[in-house]
């Protein structure tokens with residue numbers, strides 16, 4: 587478990603050394619007063635996964651199947667269709683799992699269509715068995731693997747629409763054919779590494795408060811999920827659909843029966859995630875925004891954009907007071923990773939900057955959530 591702690595200390599120190607910005611005290615992120623409960627961390631991650639899935643299911647798959655008969659299907663690659671929501675989730679999870687930052691996300695079930703989605707440990711099986719119908723509560727536990735302690739939470743994945751039930755019951759590989767609306771079809775398993783685990787707490791515990799994760803690491807995880815969704819959406823939905831000439835991504839996607847731009851996918855995910863009222867927020871900002879609402883909202887955000895432009899290796903992090911609450915906030919640089927970013931922004935009538943080049947920093951992704959004190 588040394589790596590994430592080291593990373594947190596490193597980034598806190600970096601923020602001080604490089605930016606001489608007084609928002610973070612040295613070692614601030616190693617102090618438990620600043621850390622947040624691991625259960626809250628997995629709640630944040632879960633709320634992003636759910637929001638993205640809801641937006642993808644309703645506004646991409648649902649809307650386009652009605653508007654232009656574009657379907658989602660299991661063999662989406664051969665059939666030139668959209669990946670199923672479960673497949674989108676798995677592609678995104680694979681991308682974030684492969685970053686090697688300790689975050690692991692999996693879709694699991696005791697009665698899966700794909701046997702790769704079976705639980706891999708007794709605790710995962712126990713977790714799935716203990717999920718209660720009609721409750722969104724996860725089952726949580728800690729495990730030690732390779733000398734490292736991790737916190738794991740499995741959240742119920744319920745049949746929220748008839749289509750879940752119909753497709754799973756009728757699927758030739760489904761071992762269960764009598765799912766009903768509202769049933770638990772499986773779970774979303776989220777694994778986050780922990781720092782020190784008090785000796786007395788080893789084993790299964792229902793009191794999650796004792797397990798903590800530094801906020802810098804939590805925001806890295808949230809950012810990783812968002813970036814992975816954006817990557818999967820851009821690569822497997824937008825690019826494929828455009829190159830097959832099936833449907834384009836357009837700013838006025840709702841009126842034109844098109845795909846939203848990746849920036850709009852993120853914005854809409856953010857609006858949906860706010861419904862969970864967890865206090866987690868994320869958005870794209872820029873010093874040269876196409877949409878004025880994406881301007882830096884305060885001194886901190888302006889400073890952050892200037893800083894990540896100079897030093898893009900680590901996000902700009904700090905604490906902010908808003909009302910009586912203290913928030914942790916991190917800004918990650920957002921680069922022109924493809925010619926299309928440059929082309930579209932330079933030519934957009936509302937863009938205040940027209941000389942972006944490949945690899946330029948175009949803006950930043952802000953992630954913020956409340957700290958308890």
Ligand code: HEC
Pocket residue numbers: 658659660670672673676693694695697698699700701703743744745746747749750751753754757771772773
């Ligand atoms: C059109 C068919 C279809 C629909 C609709 C569908 N699924 Fe699935 N689902 C699948 C397939 C196929 C897999 C296996 C994907 C893979 O290869 O991992 C799957 C996988 C899953 C899994 C992982 C366990 C398993 O069965 O392999 C869960 C959990 C799940 N779906 C939940 C849902 C929920 C909840 C809904 C509705 C919101 C839903 N599914 C809608 C076809 C569907």
Ligand code: HEC
Pocket residue numbers: 835837847849850853870871872874875876877878880920921922923924926927928930931934948949950
């Ligand atoms: C087809 C046009 C198009 C492409 C391609 C595109 N963008 Fe954008 N981008 C937009 C529009 C339009 C907005 C404003 C969305 C909104 O209303 O919030 C935007 C918003 C943004 C923002 C928030 C600040 C702002 O300008 O409002 C950032 C940062 C950003 N894009 C970065 C990128 C990056 C990085 C890429 C490539 C990976 C990219 N964009 C690709 C059109 C595009």
